[in-house]
Amino acid sequence: MILRKLLFTFHIRNNCTRGFSIVHPKVVQSISLLNQNFPRDDYTNVTEKIISHLGQNLHLQEGHPINIVTQRVLNYFYASFKNSRGNPQFSMYNNLCPIVTTAQNFDSLLIPTNHVSRSKSDCYYINQQHLLRAHMTSHQSELMKSGLDNFLMVGDVYRRDEIDRTHYPVFHQIDGVRLRSKNQLFPNDNDLDIFELGDYTENIGSQDKQACHTLEAVKLMEFELKSTLLGVAKSIFGEDFKYRWVDTYFPFTQPSWELEVFYEGMWMEVLGCGIMKQAILTNAGITNKVGWAFGLGVERISMCLYKIPDIRLFWSKDSGFLNQFKNQEVNAKITYRPISQYPQCINDISFWLPNDKEYCENDFYDLVRTIGGDRIEQVTLKDDFLHPKTGRRSHCYRIIYRHMERTLKQEEVNLIHKKIEKEAAKQLFVNIR
Numbered sequence: 475m476i477l478r479k480l481l482f483t484f485h486i487r488n489n490c491t492r493g494f495s496i497v498h499p500k501v502v503q504s505i506s507l508l509n510q511n512f513p514r515d516d517y518t519n520v521t522e523k524i525i526s527h528l529g530q531n532l533h534l535q536e537g538h539p540i541n542i543v544t545q546r547v548l549n550y551f552y553a554s555f556k557n558s559r560g561n562p563q564f565s566m567y568n569n570l571c572p573i574v575t576t577a578q579n580f581d582s583l584l585i586p587t588n589h590v591s592r593s594k595s596d597c598y599y600i601n602q603q604h605l606l607r608a609h610m611t612s613h614q615s616e617l618m619k620s621g622l623d624n625f626l627m628v629g630d631v632y633r634r635d636e637i638d639r640t641h642y643p644v645f646h647q648i649d650g651v652r653l654r655s656k657n658q659l660f661p662n663d664n665d666l667d668i669f670e671l672g673d674y675t676e677n678i679g680s681q682d683k684q685a686c687h688t689l690e691a692v693k694l695m696e697f698e699l700k701s702t703l704l705g706v707a708k709s710i711f712g713e714d715f716k717y718r719w720v721d722t723y724f725p726f727t728q729p730s731w732e733l734e735v736f737y738e739g740m741w742m743e744v745l746g747c748g749i750m751k752q753a754i755l756t757n758a759g760i761t762n763k764v765g766w767a768f769g770l771g772v773e774r775i776s777m778c779l780y781k782i783p784d785i786r787l788f789w790s791k792d793s794g795f796l797n798q799f800k801n802q803e804v805n806a807k808i809t810y811r812p813i814s815q816y817p818q819c820i821n822d823i824s825f826w827l828p829n830d831k832e833y834c835e836n837d838f839y840d841l842v843r844t845i846g847g848d849r850i851e852q853v854t855l856k857d858d859f860l861h862p863k864t865g866r867r868s869h870c871y872r873i874i875y876r877h878m879e880r881t882l883k884q885e886e887v888n889l890i891h892k893k894i895e896k897e898a899a900k901q902l903f904v905n906i907r
């Protein structure tokens with residue numbers, strides 16, 4: 475597939491003064507992303523480094539491990555859900571714009587206005603109304619409104635997070651939705667219904683079910699949801715892997731579960747799912763159906779499947795990485811062979827937090843990432859110290875530097891480290907110790 479040309483830039487525009495008469499130049503600041511202009515405001519926190527991932531569309535690059543895993547999930551749905559004429563019931567959307575409104579990312583999914591997931595420290599905001607989508611679920615409601623009952627969506631999602639081997643601020647998700655009417659769910663039994671009779675405006679419900687649903691409908695939906703997702707996992711990992719279902723909470727599903735897969739000695743969460751909140755369907759104009767939905771992390775699955783040890787590798791342009799997956803059959807059994815192991819360089823940084831300003835750890839992580847780029851393997855808070863007399867707080871972070879493709883020299887690392895110190899002092903108002 476041809477990659478869309480990258481048409482985004484990150485710039486600040488100043489209103490120019492015409493001719494020679496200087497009339498109080500008014501500064502208009504805007505960001506141009508994927509050919510659209512957005513005014514900046516005090517919500518803006520996207521960085522140039524993050525923006526450079528927009529439009530790369532790893533999921534559309536033929537032969538990329540993200541694309542191969544997507545293809546395998548899609549094949550499973552095509553083969554498992556067919557209509558009476560033998561055509562696939564599910565359709566796949568792979569080019570939905572990653573720039574969304576807060577209405578799409580949160581409101582349409584009933585995420586409360588004070589929910590932590592809306593905070594500036596968790597999301598990449600373009601301005602108060604727009605952000606880089608934090609999950610593919612952002613598009614759920616609009617696709618239902620367009621009349622779809624069975625659909626999948628794949629794309630890049632953006633989250634501010636810690637830094638380690640399995641976390642990167644940009645990753646890929648596949649979301650899916652299936653809506654079912656009473657007749658589809660209980661074709662042979664007219665006595666069974668999907669909705670509980672009576673007044674259920676006060677939708678309290680329980681972890682078992684929402685008040686408006688019948689238990690029969692919910693149990694049948696749960697069965698179909700879990701067996702579908704386990705089917706997907708088995709079609710990828712084979713019959714022999716260890717997994718467990720864990721009860722969880724999402725504002726947009728009830729009940730909700732996570733599927734965890736045992737990988738290299740630890741339980742790794744690979745997907746979230748649940749019975750869709752009925753109000754989301756009602757708001758989309760659907761009154762006669764119930765739905766299930768899921769969202770799975772493509773990198774996580776791909777790491778387990780191919781034994782890819784570090785999430786940064788997915789962004790590598792190195793042919794040593796890419797060629798291991800290119801021109802292979804989609805179900806080919808591939809085990810990633812490390813190109814080579816370059817040594818780590820470890821440097822610590824300690825500073826006093828500002829007294830009179832708010833300090834947010836994720837701001838520091840972003841700053842480190844912006845300056846160090848992909849040479850940063852890990853940043854961990856090593857020490858959080860409160861001075862007993864002055865009441866001042868100090869943080870010590872360990873920064874592990876490692877390049878994926880060459881040996882880093884200590885002098886080079888020292889230069890980056892110095893720059894991080896300088897910029898942290900300047901931008902985050904900390905005092906280097």
Ligand code: PHE
Pocket residue numbers: 608609610611649724727745746747748767768769770
């Ligand atoms: N959006 C959720 C996440 O990103 C996953 C999810 C999707 C859960 C749909 C339930 C239903 O973690």
